[in-house]
Amino acid sequence: MIFSCPVYPKVNVFLKVVGKEGQYHLLHSRLCVVQNLHDVLCVKSASKFSLKGDFGCALEQNTLYKAWQLLKERVNPTLRPRLEQIHIEVEKHIPLGGGLGGSSANAGVFLREVNQHLELGLSLEQLYTIGTKVGADVNFFISGFASANVSHFGEVVRGFSEPPLEVQLGTPPFECSTARVYQAFSTFTDFNPTWLKTPSKQLLQTHSASDLNDLLTPALECYPALKEWAQGLDKNYTWFFSGSGASFFGMRGQV
Numbered sequence: 001m002i003f004s005c006p007v008y009p010k011v012n013v014f015l016k017v018v019g020k021e022g023q024y025h026l027l028h029s030r031l032c033v034v035q036n037l038h039d040v041l042c043v044k045s046a047s048k049f050s051l052k053g054d055f056g057c058a059l060e061q062n063t064l065y066k067a068w069q070l071l072k073e074r075v076n077p078t079l080r081p082r083l084e085q086i087h088i089e090v091e092k093h094i095p096l097g098g099g100l101g102g103s104s105a106n107a108g109v110f111l112r113e114v115n116q117h118l119e120l121g122l123s124l125e126q127l128y129t130i131g132t133k134v135g136a137d138v139n140f141f142i143s144g145f146a147s148a149n150v151s152h153f154g155e156v157v158r159g160f161s162e163p164p165l166e167v168q169l170g171t172p173p174f175e176c177s178t179a180r181v182y183q184a185f186s187t188f189t190d191f192n193p194t195w196l197k198t199p200s201k202q203l204l205q206t207h208s209a210s211d212l213n214d215l216l217t218p219a220l221e222c223y224p225a226l227k228e229w230a231q232g233l234d235k236n237y238t239w240f241f242s243g244s245g246a247s248f249f250g251m252r253g254q255v
Contacts, residue, residue: 007106111127
């Protein structure tokens, strides 16, 4: 065993879409790690590379596989055999397509941990360069921050110091397509920069779910079943929407 570690998901305390550059949307968001559930990432020595897990996609589309390929290209050629002789296995518990960043978390934690344990010698900035090519949220998970403000396409990460969020997660038995939800989004909003300095709990206490997440309305339009499902969430919690869905996260009582 080279290493084994838990991989925790994130929630978006806020997600504001402020523009578009090419085919990609520009945003400001606050990401917070939550510890309600986790995947388990294991990397072992092996005679050749292999990857195992219930990822729900083809190998070429898998974020872990992309991260491994890009990492192999970036490291010193003399170190590539270290990456070619590993077996990666993920015990999945974070729901797919749930807006909790499970795939990005697997890739980000892999990049950070394998760089350390295999002594590949890449700097944080070099890891961020790889993460940017893998996926928007990957750099947040590379960073190791428990809370951070992210911007541009989500790959620019600035840590935010605050107590951990204690939330309840609710994920419906179906997925939301991130691409479909973003395609349904139509109105860019002004972003209040004071949010970048405001603790997450305070934001949740003073704003509604639709105020905080610009993708809630298009997600409900794309998936009418999501609105119906959300009506059955525990009324002892105030519920908010994470990412492009389909997961909600709740704070107990009227926050």
